[in-house]
Amino acid sequence: MNKHVAPQLNRRAFVVGTATLGTGLALGLDIPFGGPSIVRAADGSPEVNAWVVIRPDDTVVIRIARSEMGQGTLTGLAQLVAEELECDWSKVTTEYPSPAQSVARKRVWGEFSTGGSRGIRTSQDYVRKGGATARMMLVQAAANEWKVPVTECTAADSVITHTPSGKTTTYGKVAEAAAKLPAPADVKLKDPKDWKIAGKRLKRLDTSDKVNGAMVYGIDIKLPGLLNAAIKDCPVTGGKLKSYDEAKIASMKGVKKVLKVGDSAVAVVADTWWHAKSALDALPIVWDEGENAKVTSASIAQWLAEGLESGPAYVGNQSGDAKATLAGAAKKVEAVYNYPYQNHATMEPMNATALYTADKCEVWCGTQNGEAAFAAVLEGSGLPADKCDVHKQILGGGFGRRGQTDYVRQAVDIAKQMPGTPIKLLWSREEDMQHGRYHPITQCKMSAALDADNNLTALHMRISGQSILFSLRPEALVNGKDPATFAGLNADGDAAFGYTIPNLLVEHSMRNPHIIPGFWRGVNVNQNALYVECFMDELAHAAGEDPLAFRRKLLTKHPKNLAVLNAVAEKVGWDKPAPQGVHRGLAQYMGYGSYVAAAAEISVTDGTKIKVHRIVAATDPGYAVNPAQIERQIAGSFVYGLTGLFYGGCTVKDGRIEQTNFDTYNSMRINEMPKVESIVMPSGGFWGGVGEPTICVAGPAVLNAYFAATGKRIRSVPLRDQNITFA
Amino acid sequence: MANLTINGKALNLDVEPDTPLLWAIRENAGLTGTKYGCGIAQCGACTVHIDGVATRSCGVTVSEADGKQITTIEGLAANGVLHKVQQAWIENDVPQCGYCQSGMIMAVAALLKDNPKPTDQDIDDAITNICRCGTFQQVREAIHAATSV
Numbered sequence: 010m011n012k013h014v015a016p017q018l019n020r021r022a023f024v025v026g027t028a029t030l031g032t033g034l035a036l037g038l039d040i041p042f043g044g045p046s047i048v049r050a051a052d053g054s055p056e057v058n059a060w061v062v063i064r065p066d067d068t069v070v071i072r073i074a075r076s077e078m079g080q081g082t083l084t085g086l087a088q089l090v091a092e093e094l095e096c097d098w099s100k101v102t103t104e105y106p107s108p109a110q111s112v113a114r115k116r117v118w119g120e121f122s123t124g125g126s127r128g129i130r131t132s133q134d135y136v137r138k139g140g141a142t143a144r145m146m147l148v149q150a151a152a153n154e155w156k157v158p159v160t161e162c163t164a165a166d167s168v169i170t171h172t173p174s175g176k177t178t179t180y181g182k183v184a185e186a187a188a189k190l191p192a193p194a195d196v197k198l199k200d201p202k203d204w205k206i207a208g209k210r211l212k213r214l215d216t217s218d219k220v221n222g223a224m225v226y227g228i229d230i231k232l233p234g235l236l237n238a239a240i241k242d243c244p245v246t247g248g249k250l251k252s253y254d255e256a257k258i259a260s261m262k263g264v265k266k267v268l269k270v271g272d273s274a275v276a277v278v279a280d281t282w283w284h285a286k287s288a289l290d291a292l293p294i295v296w297d298e299g300e301n302a303k304v305t306s307a308s309i310a311q312w313l314a315e316g317l318e319s320g321p322a323y324v325g326n327q328s329g330d331a332k333a334t335l336a337g338a339a340k341k342v343e344a345v346y347n348y349p350y351q352n353h354a355t356m357e358p359m360n361a362t363a364l365y366t367a368d369k370c371e372v373w374c375g376t377q378n379g380e381a382a383f384a385a386v387l388e389g390s391g392l393p394a395d396k397c398d399v400h401k402q403i404l405g406g407g408f409g410r411r412g413q414t415d416y417v418r419q420a421v422d423i424a425k426q427m428p429g430t431p432i433k434l435l436w437s438r439e440e441d442m443q444h445g446r447y448h449p450i451t452q453c454k455m456s457a458a459l460d461a462d463n464n465l466t467a468l469h470m471r472i473s474g475q476s477i478l479f480s481l482r483p484e485a486l487v488n489g490k491d492p493a494t495f496a497g498l499n500a501d502g503d504a505a506f507g508y509t510i511p512n513l514l515v516e517h518s519m520r521n522p523h524i525i526p527g528f529w530r531g532v533n534v535n536q537n538a539l540y541v542e543c544f545m546d547e548l549a550h551a552a553g554e555d556p557l558a559f560r561r562k563l564l565t566k567h568p569k570n571l572a573v574l575n576a577v578a579e580k581v582g583w584d585k586p587a588p589q590g591v592h593r594g595l596a597q598y599m600g601y602g603s604y605v606a607a608a609a610e611i612s613v614t615d616g617t618k619i620k621v622h623r624i625v626a627a628t629d630p631g632y633a634v635n636p637a638q639i640e641r642q643i644a645g646s647f648v649y650g651l652t653g654l655f656y657g658g659c660t661v662k663d664g665r666i667e668q669t670n671f672d673t674y675n676s677m678r679i680n681e682m683p684k685v686e687s688i689v690m691p692s693g694g695f696w697g698g699v700g701e702p703t704i705c706v707a708g709p710a711v712l713n714a715y716f717a718a719t720g721k722r723i724r725s726v727p728l729r730d731q732n733i734t735f736a
Numbered sequence: 737m738a739n740l741t742i743n744g745k746a747l748n749l750d751v752e753p754d755t756p757l758l759w760a761i762r763e764n765a766g767l768t769g770t771k772y773g774c775g776i777a778q779c780g781a782c783t784v785h786i787d788g789v790a791t792r793s794c795g796v797t798v799s800e801a802d803g804k805q806i807t808t809i810e811g812l813a814a815n816g817v818l819h820k821v822q823q824a825w826i827e828n829d830v831p832q833c834g835y836c837q838s839g840m841i842m843a844v845a846a847l848l849k850d851n852p853k854p855t856d857q858d859i860d861d862a863i864t865n866i867c868r869c870g871t872f873q874q875v876r877e878a879i880h881a882a883t884s885v
Contacts, residue, residue, distance in 0.1 A: 078833055081832070216825070219825075219834030220818070222769015222808065222838050223810075228772065283763060355868060356771070356836045356868050357773075357833075407833075637829065644871075645869045645871060648868075648869075648872060649868070670775070671773075671866060679863050679864075679872040679875060680864075684873070
């Protein structure tokens with residue numbers, strides 16, 4: 010199957026990207042907190058350290074390196090800094106440092122990448138230290154001014170008090186002096202049980218501009234002399250741009266230039282985007298679509314199905330001898346599942362604005378990875394790091410899509426052909442649908458052995474399909490194996506398999522169609538949870554046991570998994586009958602360091618119309634930095650997860666994605682939204698993510714309820730393709 | 737050229753009559769609070785009021801809007817006082833990424849004008865905007881909060 014080749018462009022881009030940032034990475038996260046000379050923010054206010062700027066009016070500016078795309082990380086990270094800083098929360102504001110500033114300061118803000126539900130859990134330690142360090146310096150500065158021992162001074166709500174004398178001052182008054190002090194070496198963080206700002210149900214910091222149209226997203230950037238670009242990339246990935254007839258549109262209103270972008274795309278630059286898009290739609294284009302134009306969903310499905318039965322496979326988790334146990338089983342249960350391509354469909358289509366001159370290249374865009382976007386600017390412009398920058402904007406949705414930089418590179422490629430003119434490149438929704446970085450496609454054959462007493466003695470799980478890392482991060486493969494494929498199926502770690510089964514074999518036959526995969530909110534736990542949790546329901550049924558009781562027996566060695574499962578079972582009232590005509594389903598899983606479970610209550614009409622009445626969802630993320638925002642992430646994740654289940658498939662015909670817009674790629678509306686009852690149950694001692702994990706239990710909980718209602722198993726996503734829809 | 741009245745201001749814009757109103761608002765009038773999401777009147781991110789009626793501005797041409805009162809998200813607050821829907825959105829912490837919320841708020845504001853106390857069913861029937869972050873639960877709560885006083 011030579012036609013299924015991974016595009017080379019992405020690999021090259023990544024290698025260059027890492028090389029560019031190599032110096033910074035080598036320095037790691039050795040973060041200097043403060044120092045003898047004052048570093049000043051743009052308005053002249055002193056940095057107490059890289060994370061904290063304090064203005065004379067006591068305003069606290071907290072620097073946030075991760076990207077805000079709706080998930081609330083901006084507010085959560087600010088809460089963690091403010092907690093240790095002991096500042097007045099009502100005076101907190103935030104700002105993004107730019108990637109160029111960070112690189113110039115030896116990556117003082119650490120990682121910018123915002124994905125994998127890592128925003129808080131992998132930076133909580135150093136941002137809290139940033140806040141604590143700043144507090145100690147501020148208090149020390151006050152003690153110095155008063156000539157009193159620092160141990161006699163305390164800080165709360167941005168006010169420093171000398172307890173014996175009752176003297177007080179504010180952070181704004183001592184910030185200049187504090188900024189000159191050396192950073193303390195020994196920084197002790199608070200016990201989370203003493204939190205006053207973190208852990209609380211605080212409102213988001215970024216809401217006011219989102220209700221009056223003032224928030225500036227990448228699509229809203231205005232610059233003097235700005236021109237707009239619309240683009241079409243070859244509809245078949247891997248194909249090339251052959252030719253276009255520029256003369257046909259040269260006289261159309263507003264058109265300034267028609268450009269080749271890379272070797273596969275053409276862009277029209279015009280005064281307005283509407284003019285650019287209208288001209289592009291009228292432009293005759295000839296593509297060289299290449300071999301991939303022969304690929305269809307059916308050819309991909311056939312190729313993946315072959316991988317379920319034969320060919321080499323990577324082993325992800327193994328204990329005992331599953332194959333031998335299956336061969337001698339009293340009862341054998343088998344089922345084949347599949348999970349489709351899905352587009353992220355962020356509400357704000359991909360866009361970036363670039364300004365290139367001979368000695369500078371700047372980009373304004375929403376990105377989940379400021380440093381990767383920065384690397385794309387360096388690569389595209391050919392300019393060194395001190396002559397480039399990325400100005401991060403609030404994202405109109407990310408869901409993993411904006412971790413990629415293809416659209417940034419295109420904007421730079423266009424701007425480079427028009428030096429001195431800022432160019433805003435905006436994809437049409439149709440372009441966005443056809444050139445996604447899709448949820449990877451897989452199939453899975455589940456085989457299980459039950460002994461004479463209906464105990465589960467063996468499970469063999471063979472996944473066939475696409476690897477994200479193969480296409481996007483090949484350097485992260487381990488001897489060719491994609492470890493991320495086994496999310497939630499690992500023996501240990503932050504995405505471990507919860508069930509104890511004496512004979513277990515989990516393997517992956519890697520098959521990579523030409524459609525470029527990507528990290529789609531939840532990523533590989535989505536399909537793996539669906540495979541495992543729907544099949545567990547099948548096994549419970551085969552064993553003649555209640556699905557909750559069957560799971561409980563297998564989870565005794567994983568009390569955190571068991572606890573979230575029990576929590577949803579209790580709240581949904583599993584031990585009591587459901588309302589008349591309503592049926593229930595369960596699922597539990599672990600992903601991104603968190604333990605999650607869901608119970609769904611649904612009713613089904615004519616076997617084809619599903620009403621989801623109620624979802625009970627639990628998560629144990631270790632620590633809950635803002636329970637109110639976690640509840641919103643949980644509720645939202647069910648919209649994303651159930652949209653995926655009901656509507657989410659992207660299909661391939663003639664080598665291209667068939668879905669073009671929301672009319673062919675539907676998304677849940679408010680009338681389809683079930684009531685989501687969230688249980689946030691942090692047990693402490695670890696840091697799990699919250700943006701993604703609960704998505705993966707949405708599908709299996711509903712599918713298991715569907716079986717309870719109808720006696721029919723659905724093993725294929727989306728339901729749209731089986732003429733099943735929301736009631 | 738087109739004469740449009742947006743947020744009470746009469747504007748003379750250099751735009752062809754068949755241009756979708758959305759792009760005239762964003763690019764010619766420079767009001768970027770109204771968002772592009774699909775261009776085919778499916779998602780509702782571009783919802784504005786035309787003579788008080790919630791309308792997906794990507795599906796209306798400039799000439800069709802000629803002579804009518806257009807209100808965008810920037811014009812929803814009156815004399816610096818937020819509309820009760822905007823206020824409820826803040827109090828209930830509704831937006832996540834926020835990109836669809838201009839259109840969502842405009843759709844809800846129009847609903848409440850016609851139906852000051854909508855039921856859940858009324859909300860289901862009237863509000864068909866897409867939100868990929870999935871803020872629907874908070875949207876519903878905020879609508880009820882806005883109408884319970």
